[in-house]
Amino acid sequence: MINLIVDLNIQGKSVLVIGAGVEGTRKVKALLGQGCKSITVVSNRFNRSLLNLARDGSIKLVKRSIKDPSILDEFEKPFLVMAATNDKALNRGIVERAKSMGILAYAADDPAISDFIHPAVINIHDTLFIAISTRGSSPAMARMLRIKAERVLKRLIREEDIEMIRLADYARSIAMKHISDIHARKDYIYSVIRDREIVDMLKGKRLEEARARALALLSSYGGSVR
Numbered sequence: 543m544i545n546l547i548v549d550l551n552i553q554g555k556s557v558l559v560i561g562a563g564v565e566g567t568r569k570v571k572a573l574l575g576q577g578c579k580s581i582t583v584v585s586n587r588f589n590r591s592l593l594n595l596a597r598d599g600s601i602k603l604v605k606r607s608i609k610d611p612s613i614l615d616e617f618e619k620p621f622l623v624m625a626a627t628n629d630k631a632l633n634r635g636i637v638e639r640a641k642s643m644g645i646l647a648y649a650a651d652d653p654a655i656s657d658f659i660h661p662a663v664i665n666i667h668d669t670l671f672i673a674i675s676t677r678g679s680s681p682a683m684a685r686m687l688r689i690k691a692e693r694v695l696k697r698l699i700r701e702e703d704i705e706m707i708r709l710a711d712y713a714r715s716i717a718m719k720h721i722s723d724i725h726a727r728k729d730y731i732y733s734v735i736r737d738r739e740i741v742d743m744l745k746g747k748r749l750e751e752a753r754a755r756a757l758a759l760l761s762s763y764g765g766s767v768r
């Protein structure tokens with residue numbers, strides 16, 4: 543299997559999750575922080591944690607014993623369908639039907655037919671995300687290597703690197719407006735992230751000073767902000 547690793551943006555999109563057991567619940571929880579327009583869960587039973595999420599309005603539950611993939615026709619066309627029942631044939635049928643309707647589709651038990659799989663993710667301060675995928679060969683190894691890599695990466699990637707990501711985000715948004723040449727913008731960004739003074743300021747948590755220095759560097763690349 544060959545997959546293109548991407549970082550999927552589902553903000554403002556509607557998602558339909560089918561099957562609300564252990565995996566379905568995990569998928570719903572992963573979707574919660576993604577700013578989806580709606581998360582609808584269809585299943586013949588629901589656990590306490592999903593019932594609570596439905597009560598506070600975070601998700602919508604539809605209790606239904608599903609016979610076949612035509613269940614999809616009963617809903618407004620979502621952006622993404624995630625099949626997570628423990629019935630492999632049903633999951634496969636749902637994915638096939640969703641695909642034929644032009645909907646992005648995933649089955650928790652079938653990486654070969656899914657449009658994507660979930661890698662193991664190292665989340666560093668909600669700013670840097672490192673994905674580890676074995677492309678379906680061994681989820682357990684993806685998890686184990688995630689834990690191993692986490693120990694090393696959390697030492698290697700320091701707080702000032704994370705602060706630098708935030709500063710570079712600020713610097714490049716300014717550069718987009720004030721430096722017209724793309725090559726000059728690139729040189730400018732590298733001058734910011736390699737600047738010893740800025741690195742020291744970030745280490746010392748002097749964030750305002752670091753921003754000011756980043757702004758001052760603009761003038762050497764044809765831009766200036768008054």
Ligand SMILES: C[C@@]1(CC(=O)O)c2cc3[nH]c(cc4nc(cc5[nH]c(cc(n2)[C@H]1CCC(=O)O)[C@@](C)(CC(=O)O)[C@@H]5CCC(=O)O)C(CC(=O)O)=C4CCC(=O)O)c(CCC(=O)O)c3CC(=O)O
Pocket residue numbers: 649650651652653658659660661662663674675676677678679680681682683684685688
């Ligand atoms: C294809 C994929 C589809 C997808 O879900 O996207 C998939 C499929 C399946 N997983 C199964 C089992 C397990 N999954 C885990 C754990 C994780 N599974 C994840 C991803 C993926 N799992 C995708 C491939 C990713 C890749 O290859 O790299 C992780 C990385 C990310 C996440 O899910 O968030 C997360 C770790 C997160 C973390 O800790 O960092 C464990 C370990 C444990 O629980 O301790 C086990 C038991 C041991 C084992 O089987 O390895 C089975 C049932 C097999 C059966 O019936 O026996 C299937 C179905 C099948 O393969 O048919």
Ligand SMILES: NC(=O)C1=CN([C@@H]2O[C@H](COP(=O)(O)OP(=O)(O)OC[C@H]3O[C@@H](n4cnc5c(N)ncnc54)[C@H](O)[C@@H]3O)[C@@H](O)[C@H]2O)C=CC1
Pocket residue numbers: 560561562563564565566584585586587588606607608609626627628629630632650651681
């Ligand atoms: N992606 C991953 O990391 C993993 C995937 N899996 C796979 O995910 C699948 C689901 O596993 P679990 O969540 O542990 O199972 P589960 O038994 O906890 O949940 C299945 C859910 O689907 C519902 N369901 C089943 N048939 C239905 C129907 N016809 N109509 C309505 N609802 C129906 C059940 O009521 C239940 O809520 C399995 O096929 C398993 O192989 C399992 C472990 C990890």
